[in-house]
Amino acid sequence: MKxxxxxxxxxxxxxxxxxxxxxxxxxxSNALGSALTPSVVSDxxxxxxxxxxxxxxxATHPRDTAAVFKRAMGAKTQFKIGTRQxxxxxxxxxxxxxxxxxAEADLGQPVRDVVVSVPAYFNQGQRxxxxxxxxxxxxxxxxxxxEPTAAALAYGLQDRDGESRFLIFDLGGGTFDIxxxxxxEGVMExxxxxxxxxxxxxxxxxxLAKTMIETAGIEWSDLSRDEQIQAKHLADGAKRRLGLSETHDVTLRLKxxxxxxxxxREMFEAACAPQMRRLRRPIERCFYDSDLAASEMDRIILVGGATRMPMIRQFVTxxxxxFPNSSIDPDHAVALGAAVQAALVAQDAALDDVVMTDVSPFSVGLSTAEALGNGxxxxxxxxxxxxxxxxxxxxRERYFSTMQDNQTGLRVEVYxxxxxxxxxxxxxxxFLLSVPRAPAGQEGMTVRLSYDGSGLIEVEATTANDKGGLVIKQNAPGLTEAEIAKRLKAMEKLKEHPRDAEENTALLARIRRLYEMASGDDRTMLSQILVRFEAALADQDPQEIDRARGEISRQLDAIDDYYVS
Amino acid sequence: MSASWPWRELGLDGPADDRAVRRAYAARLKSIDRENADAFQALRTAYDAARARSPKPMGKRPSMAEILHDTPPAPATYNDLMPAATSKTPPDATPLAPSPEAVPEPESTPEPGNAPAPVKEPFPDTPTIADLDQLNETWPHETKAAFMKHLRASIFPRYGGQTKDLRSLLSLDMAQEFEFRRQIEWQIFNMLEQSLRNNGGDPVNLKPNLGRALDYEFGWYSDGVGFQRRFRGRQATQQIIEKMQSAVGQSAAPPKKLSSTKGLHYVAAFLVSWALTALSWGIKAGDYDLNDVAALALFVLPTMFACWFFAAIIFIATDFIFLRVLRPLFGKRWNDLRRRSPRIGRIDGIMFRAMHNSESREKIVIWMAAAILCTASIAISLL
Structure with a gap:
């Protein structure tokens, strides 16, 4: 079966x-019944x-946990997780x-071919x-x-025959795309x-975390790394709450x-003013390049969890x-669109009349020299x-000529x-090409640069006596085959937590996190809950575990609400 | 594909309205092999050409010049719009001179249609930057003129402004509106181009911190491709880019020196070592007397060379300790250490500059090689 x-x-x-x-x-959905799997890894x-x-x-074991690593894609940054790098x-x-x-558990078939979304503004190395x-x-x-193209596909599929111009405003956890x-006519351009x-x-x-700490009269840089992570965790909860209400009380527990x-909310908005300013430039640039004006947009679509913040909605409005549109959950649109793209690639019959054309997010060109006149x-x-x-x-094709008399070589550098x-x-x-000796400007090369929809860049250069080329593939990994094999082997050795125990592990981690946050009597209660759940786990009776889990989850929900609000 | 008759490529008989062109394009796009760059591009070119000639259903976005003519800015800025017309103007001080009666201008009085209520306060003579946002609500035209005046002063400090005013100006609410922002950018470019013409092609007014501010606000360097596209064909574009680079570019390291003293060092090292060797062998052969000047030279020069040699070794060893051992060992704290102890900082700086500049490294190697050669040959000759 396909x-x-x-x-x-x-x-x-x-x-x-x-x-x-x-x-x-x-x-x-994952084993916990949620479609969202936090991109966090812990030991x-x-x-x-x-x-x-x-x-x-x-929150409880920042030294054993890594998060927000997408930011470091393509960089050499190493994350410490416990004893591993x-x-x-x-x-x-x-x-x-x-x-x-x-996905394999849900579909009952092996999964291999996938379409993965990346921020539009990811460069070749990050891709x-x-x-x-x-x-x-x-x-x-x-x-x-x-990512924004994927979101557009998800929206475009809802309204296939419509005709509109729209703007996708995608503010995710770590990247901003517009x-x-x-x-x-079924064309998404x-x-x-x-x-x-x-x-x-x-x-x-x-x-917000920095403002919070400074309001408390403490210098951000004086906090230890663990405390900073805790403060950010607290700020994250506060950020969500401030989206719903004007004020929010927090209790900072530091050493x-x-x-x-x-x-x-005002404090939050003041703290984020520099970030808000940075939103504008890409928008301006986008309108410049598309030769359209903001007033020509029919719809503004919000994508990415961060667009839930009221200040972002106000800004867009x-x-x-x-008023912006977010009829598809902003967290879901990109994944849904990526699946649509996968179906387009597989030429699914349901999508016969849908075509999508994308653009190159960056300029691609060559390194050249120019004569200033006086030699x-x-x-x-x-x-x-x-x-x-x-x-x-x-x-695109272009001719480049030699700069010096009797020049024998031309270097083609693609940037x-x-x-x-x-x-x-x-x-x-x-790459290097040879060129026949001649007075400056009489010889040269024709360079042809092709860029296809899958991100493949091909360069071909011809001179009178030589020919050269270069293929820059996105699909060709930045790592060599040998290195991939080596890393794969290293990955094989990593033990992952069994999938069936995931709910229990998640619950245990949650109890511990709440324990850290709580104080006084609540702590005692949480430690009792922990003991009870551990006892249930030790008995290994699945029914009993299920029952305990359901009960404890409800209790934890109540505690969570109390503490975060 | 013929560019003069693009409709054929789209499967149309001839000129059609925008809607028909779009429909034809969509139909063709679904039938061609979309992975084929040439086929796609031919279709795309035809589509763009056909659309450019078909009557647009909605009003086309106004061009930059239209936008500028629409809202009357300060009079001086008007001239700048047409470079041809301003080529005869005297130095930039004249058209841009801030004369108190320049604002408000008669032509910037609001039209009757949106005339302000008669009871409101008059427009102040010299509004401060902070007041502009509030004034903009009732006096849009005058405020924009005043804005441009402040803008000019922030670009040319001799009008009493500061570069940092540019930041405050551009963070005003009124400056967030896309069209007006474009107008501002265009205006800044015009002012710089004007001053460039009056300074014989040297953008003296584009100081590094102004360059950084302009890159931050408009991406004049980091988005150089966009910048060049927006100001294509303008005289100042290239000069401004060059100047921006020294302010913003990571490649902004001082330009490479065209003359290199490396060759000189090669020749000198060769001559000195050749003279010394010849001298020492000559003495051995008995051509010279050890008691005359040569003897002195034979004694002094090798000593000097030996000193040089040891100095180089010490230099390299220090470099090793500083760069390979201390820096990694202290990590980020190294910078603190440097700040606290100026002496360590200075040595570290010299080491870094000397060893991480390929030319000075090469010179050190040349002289070391010469010293080793000489010492060896003299030693052999004396044995």
């Missing part, structure tokens, strides 16, 4: 997996756990493995790292899709994408003592003069062949980026 089309949203805070079946995408007595339980351990690719692979296991993570999780990413789309790969909900949380604070040159100039926001697939000097852009690859 594998069903699967789409994955590998997020900064949460990850989701969706399947396309019976003509529509559907989210697959529990030598075993690695992923998801809800790991997230709760972030892991890179962002490996950690993401663990999350992907968990999603894969959930490669995402591909590597898939490989490490034994998944074959047939295509990477830009995309303008034109939807007509991305007009322009822009974004900021280092701006997301986590930055708003950090800003130096307790402080009770009242946070207001003010800026575009209309001097400036080199290292960036000459884009395919400018950003060109519809894909695209192919990605927007800065006018190549030194500030990302090098994708290079």
């Amino acid at each position: 594998q069903l089309p699967i789409g994955i949203d590998l997020g900064t805070t949460n990850s989701l997996i969706a399947v396309f079946e019976n003509g529509a995408p559907r989210l697959i 529990l007595d030598g075993r690695l756990i992923v998801g809800e339980a790991a997230r709760d351990r972030l 892991m890179g962002a690719e490996e950690l993401s692979a663990l999350v992907l493995r968990k999603l894969k296991a959930d 490669q790292a995402t591909m590597d993570a898939c490989r490490l999780a034994d998944l074959n990413a047939v295509r990477l899709i830009n 995309t303008v789309l034109d939807h007509f 991305v007009k322009a994408s822009s974004g900021d790969a280092q701006l997301g909900g986590e930055d708003f949380t950090t800003a 130096r003592g307790e402080t009770a604070l009242t946070l207001t 003010r800026q575009f003069g209309m 001097r040159f400036v080199d290292g100039l960036f000459t884009p062949l395919i400018e950003r926001n060109t519809p894909l697939p695209a192919s 990605q980026g927007e800065a006018p000097k190549v030194a500030d852009n990302v090098l994708l690859g290079e």
Whole structure:
């Protein structure tokens, strides 16, 4: 049987997996019954756990837990988990493995081919790292899709025959993307994408945490790393609460003592002013590039959990003069869209009349030199062949001539980026070509650059006596085959927590987190709950465990509500 | 595909309205192999060409110039819009001179249609930046003119402004509106271009901190591709980019020196070692008397060389200790240490500059090699 089309949203805070079946995408829940699996990995007595339980351990065991690693994709940053050191690719692979296991349990068939979403503003290195993570999780990413484009597909499918221009405002946990789309006659055409790969909900949380600590009269830098993580955790809860009410009381418990604070929405907004300012540039850029005006938008769609913040909604409403639309849960849209894209790639019959064209998020070009006239040159100039926001697939040809008499070689260096000097852009690859000797400017090369919808970049250069080329694949991992094999082997050795015990592990982690947060009598009560649950686990009677779990969950919900509100 | 008759590619008989073109494009797009770049591009080019010629259902977005003409800014800024017309203007001080009667201008008085209520307070002569947002509610035109005046002063400090005012100006609520923001950007470019013309092509007014502010606000360097697209064909574009680079670019390291003294060092090292060797062998052969000047040279020069040699070894050892041992050992605290002890900081700086500049490293190696050669050959000759 052919594998069903699967789409994955590998997020900064949460990850989701969706399947396309019976003509529509559907989210697959994890063992805890939730579609959202927190992208957090934790070490529990030598075993690695992923998801809800790991997230709760972030507050109690920050040294054994890693989160927000998507930010470090493609960088060499190593995360410490207990005694291990892991890179962002490996950690993401663990999350992907968990999603894969959930999907396999749900569908009853092995999952291999998937479409994975990445922020539109991810560069080639970051995209490669995402591909590597898939490989490490034994998944074959047939295509990477830009997150806002995926969200647009999810919305576009709701209203197939509609005709509209819309703007996708995607503020996730760690990244911000903005995309303008034109939807007509079943064609979803991305007009322009822009974004900021280092701006997301986590930055708003950090800003609130800092304000909180400073209001308490403490310097942020004086806190230990663990305390900072705790403060951020507290701020995260407060951020959610401030979305619903104007004020929120928190109790800071630090080593130096307790402080009770009242946070207001105003304080939060003041703290986030710099982040709000950073939202504007990508939007401006997007309108410049698409040659459309804000007033020409028919719909504004909000995607990403961070768009739940009232200040973001207000900002969007003010800026575009209309109320935003989020009829699909902002957390779900990207995964659903990724599944639609998977179905498009697999040429699912249900989507015969749907076409999607995307654009290149970055400019791609060559390093060139220019004569200043008096025999001097400036080199290292960036000459884009395919400018950003060109519809894909695209192919451009250009002629470059020699700069010096009797020049014998030409170096073709391919860069990605927007800065006018190549030194500030990302090098994708290079090669050398020979050229016949001749006076300057008489010989040269024709360079052809092609960029296809799956992110494949091909460069071909021809001179009178030589020919050369280069293929820059997204699908070709940044790591070599040998390295992948080595890392895969290392990953095999990692013990993951058994899936059937996941609910219990999650509950235990939750009790412990609440215990840390609570004080006085509540603590005593929680420790009693913990003892009771551990006893039930020790008895190994599944029915009894189930019953205890249900009961305790209800109690914990009540405590959670009390403490966070 | 013929660019003059793009409709054929779309499967249309001839010119059609926008809606028909879009429908035809959608139909064709579904039938072609969309992975084929050439087929797609041909269709795309035809589509863009056909749409450009079909009557638009909705009003086209106004161009930059239209936007600018629409809202009357300060008079000086008007001239800047048309570079051809301003080419004869005297130095930038004249058209941009802040004359107290320049604002409010007669032509910026609001039209009767949106005339302000007669009871409101008059527009102040010199509104401060902080007041602008509030004034903008009742006096949109005057406030925009005043805004532009502040803007000019923040770009050219001789008008009594500061670069940091630019930040405050651009963070005003009124400056968040997309169209007005575009107008501001255009205006800044015009002012810089004007000053460039008056300074013989040197963008003296584009100081590094102004460059950083402009990159932060408009991405003039980090989004150089967009910048060049917006100001394509303008005289100042390239010069501004060059100047921006030294302010913002990571590649902003001082430009490479065109003349290198490396060759000189090669020649000098060769001559000195050749002279010394020849001298010492000559003495051995008995051509010279040990008691004359050569003897002195033979004694002094190798000693100097030996000192050089040891100095280089000490240099490299120190470098090793500082860069390979101490820096990693102290990690982030190294910077604190440097700050606290200026001496360590200075040595560290010298080491870093010397050893991480390939040219100075090469020079050290040349002289070390010369010293070793000389010492060896003199030693052999004296044995």
